Amino acid sequence: MSAFRAKKLDLGCFLNIKTIRDHSKRKAFEAAETQRQALRYIIRNETLPARTRAEAQLQLTQMHCYTRPTQIRNRCILGGKGRGVLRDFKMSRYMFRMHALAGDIPGVKKASW
Amino acid sequence: MSVPRARILDLMKVRCQVFSTTFNPEGIRTGNKILRQRLRGPALASYYPRKVSTVRDLQREFKSWELITDDEEQDDRLEHIAGLKARGKGAPKKKKGPPAPTEKKGKR
Numbered sequence: 001m002s003a004f005r006a007k008k009l010d011l012g013c014f015l016n017i018k019t020i021r022d023h024s025k026r027k028a029f030e031a032a033e034t035q036r037q038a039l040r041y042i043i044r045n046e047t048l049p050a051r052t053r054a055e056a057q058l059q060l061t062q063m064h065c066y067t068r069p070t071q072i073r074n075r076c077i078l079g080g081k082g083r084g085v086l087r088d089f090k091m092s093r094y095m096f097r098m099h100a101l102a103g104d105i106p107g108v109k110k111a112s113w
Numbered sequence: 114m115s116v117p118r119a120r121i122l123d124l125m126k127v128r129c130q131v132f133s134t135t136f137n138p139e140g141i142r143t144g145n146k147i148l149r150q151r152l153r154g155p156a157l158a159s160y161y162p163r164k165v166s167t168v169r170d171l172q173r174e175f176k177s178w179e180l181i182t183d184d185e186e187q188d189d190r191l192e193h194i195a196g197l198k199a200r201g202k203g204a205p206k207k208k209k210g211p212p213a214p215t216e217k218k219g220k221r
Contacts, residue, residue, distance in 0.1 A: 011162070012163050013162050029158070033153070041148055044142055044146070044147055046144075
């Protein structure tokens with residue numbers, strides 16, 4: 001959804017529509033997180049009347065899908081790939097291998113014994 | 114010898130006061146677990162690296178001071194293009210105006 005996209009991009013990594021989209025989803029989630037948590041609290045609280053809880057459930061499901069944390073996926077910051085991304089390095093496995101062998105990643109060394 | 118439930122509840126109440134925990138003998142779900150959770154938004158939103166200043170930004174900044182900045186990549190590119198043009202291998206010039214109508218090909 002382009003409505004969530006920032007007017008001026010502030011990304012310094014590899015850019016394609018998928019990384020831009022993921023970034024806007026992260027921003028949208030950050031903005032709506034407190035509201036989501038409040039609704040989640042109302043839903044889980046059994047001391048509240050059933051009607052309020054049902055309304056909160058409805059409200060939570062009707063929030064935009066970009067505000068859901070499950071929409072966020074870690075992508076490679078060097079190639080934008082969505083699979084095989086190493087969380088510690090934010091890189092896909094092949095990019096990681098290339099950079100590690102070139103010695104660009106501090107503290108990483110090919111094992112040999 | 115069984116202890117009455119009311120007495121056990123009293124004990125639980127005092128225990129909760131002493132250790133400052135919530136007294137909830139029926140085990141009702143109050144959703145406090147949600148309130149205890151930390152917000153994950155800032156950590157998630159800072160996943161991608163932000164834009165840092167580039168050579169172009171420097172050039173734009175120093176233009177008003179009339180200082181010269183070097184952009185090696187750009188210089189290399191221009192040099193390469195100049196080499197291509199000298200050998201007559203450069204990209205063709207951009208056309209101006211609409212294309213001229215082509216004559217119909219037919220049997221002579």
